[in-house]
Amino acid sequence: MLTAIGLGPGDPELLTLRAVRALKEADTVFVPGGIAFELVKPYAKNIVTLDFPMTRDESVISECMRQNAEKILPAAKSGSAVFGLIGDPNFYSTFSRLANAVREHYPELEVETIPGISSITAFASHAKIAVNGAFTVTDGPADPSVKIMMKVTKPKVREAELRKEGFNDFVLVERMYMDGETVYKGEMPEKTNYFSIMAARKL
Structure with a gap:
């Protein structure tokens, strides 16, 4: 099984109880970098850092996903593998592509996500603003899909x-x-x- 866990915006006190429990119970916890590593370190037994280069080169990204999927797959097939990432795994994260790369090798693998406090909601709190009407969140495109x-x-x-x-x-x-x-x-x-x-x- 592969579970993606949202670790929140970076404050260790903003991890959810469910996230902490999953980290403690996981056989292997994979993280994309140093900030995520520090957040999971107090709870995880076995942590593996994966490399995700910052690039827009699609060929490099695809190869990166393939290599990381191969690292995750043995742990996900034999036990409980967790991928911890900043924010929420279903909002503007690389997890969906990583999960698809894992499924290419093992289509029947069970994959789930545990939501985290996203930067969107954390921003409103940090900036001390209240949002009470309709709003748009975008990473660039003006016409949302x-x-x-x-x-x-x-x-x-x-x-x-x-x-x-x-x-x-x-x-x-x-x-x-x-x-x-x-x-x-x-x-x-x-x-x-x-x-x-x-x-x-x-x-």
């Missing part, structure tokens, strides 16, 4: 609106981490609870 919406109580209506904007893939989680949690993929329901989050993607 993903929209995440909170408090979606009429998903069917919202889906129809978003399809007109070119979005064609939809996922909704109702009452996430609560009793009665339900995940909807593809066809959206007419109505959902106030505690619902919907993601629309252009695929």
